[in-house]
Amino acid sequence: MSTYLTASDLSRALAVRDLSDAAQGPHAMQALLDATIDALARAWGSRVRVVRNSPLVAVADNYDKLGYDPADVTRDARYTRYVSPTTMLRSHTTADIPDTLRRYAGTTAEVDDLIVVPGLVYRRDVVDRIHVGEPHQVDLWRLRSRPDTGDRDVRDLVAHVVRAVLPGAGWRTTPARHPYTALGRQVDVRLGADWLELAECGLIAEHVLAGAGLDPARWSGTALGMGLDRALMLRKGIPDIRYLRSGNPRVAEQLRDLSPWRPVSALPPIRRDLSVVVADDTDDETLGDTVRKVLHDRVDDIESVLVAARTPWAELSEKARDRLGIVPGQTNAVVRLVLRPLSRTLTDEEANELRNQVYLAIHAGPRLELA
Structure with missing residues (x-):
């Protein structure tokens, strides 16, 4: 960085x-x-x-x-x-x-x-x-x-x-x-x-x-x-910080005063689990900031990017090391990506495009697994 x-x-x-x-x-x-x-x-x-x-x-x-x-x-x-x-x-x-x-x-x-x-x-x-x-x-x-x-x-x-x-x-x-x-x-x-x-x-x-x-x-x-x-x-009682800046008329109307939040119909989430290689000292905040920087205006289509598991090089099997191309000083992280725009449902093609953008932004290994 x-x-x-x-x-x-x-x-x-x-x-x-x-x-x-x-x-x-x-x-x-x-x-x-x-x-x-x-x-x-x-x-x-x-x-x-x-x-x-x-x-x-x-x-x-x-x-x-x-x-x-x-x-x-x-x-x-x-x-x-x-x-x-x-x-x-x-x-x-x-x-x-x-x-x-x-x-x-x-x-x-x-x-x-x-x-x-x-x-x-x-x-x-x-x-x-x-x-x-x-x-x-x-x-x-x-x-x-x-x-x-x-x-x-x-x-x-x-x-x-x-x-x-x-x-x-x-x-x-x-x-x-x-x-x-x-x-x-x-x-x-x-x-x-x-x-x-x-x-x-x-x-x-x-x-x-x-x-x-x-x-x-x-x-x-x-x-x-x-x-x-x-x-x-x-x-x-607002459940998602993205609502604060939403241009959806049903949402914006509620952000004019302090009256209690009225739930807006929730669109279904799309989940993608990514297996990526990152440096051992890469923390969750750095991953989040990298995603924001790469996606720019599309970041609001993402509900969350959470690290579900981390396995350092030393704890991986030889087979896993070869598959990932991972080296000492790196960690295999399983990152759960939840896609859910506030105003529309993504197509599979759009979801995979976003998934690949996030993957390429945070993956530091030599081998790629793109959707």
Whole structure:
């Protein structure tokens, strides 16, 4: 995989519509975001500061100034969309926080601001019903010109967010580590019998404040990051993330407000199991990103690409090694491909064409098995 995005890949990424931005057309995601912002602003009386910047950010803002270790695996090009040695497509909206905090340096007036940073983030991720390569996220940071923000304020933040996103849902927090927070927590909500992750939060870490020129002896606050795609799916009961961008009139009509999802007739899936050769260190996220990159606009015809089994070279029989042409350092992966467009049924010829495109994209062996 190339270290940097090509010009066409960058252009394609920047052309993805931001569903959280009203300037790009109405969407239910905006109603959910507005409800959350309003709930927090009313509860605290804070001034709301909405930050919308280009998703092209400095690598230093995305990682270094938030406290990520230089050796952190998340920096690897397998997971990060680098544009140059110093610039990248942000992997979280938190990347816009360091620059925003710097704007408060030197302020002498009292501050109690709700900083809202919504927008697209760019990941290399698996292909399934709840993941996309360009998800939406929002950072909700409360910045105060006083040093006494504590765990009670974090719980207050969580309670207001859960009540706004999923009225009546039970919730819990469990310890979590983030390089830019203290007392980090993961927020889970209960829907039926299941606990599902909704957000992550904590106190603003002192090193983040100090790095922005804000004295931790005077400044403090809370921080929360939430995936807006997941939140909207949970709120409306949407079963597949692809519906959020669907042009199907029956679907688009339901994405104008927060009313409960009405099931759309499900088309039958087409399944194909692929036996491919990949490098030992190829993970599911890399496979998913490779499929998205190759299929471009056809990726929405795919419901999921899941690795069902992995067998390293050392565990294969001689007969299997010869058949695959596999060598040490490689693994035989069985990949289950589920094809199911949201608005039509594929013909066998179309399904086999997509199957072959996926196969050729991820297979690194010398022998081909095409449909």
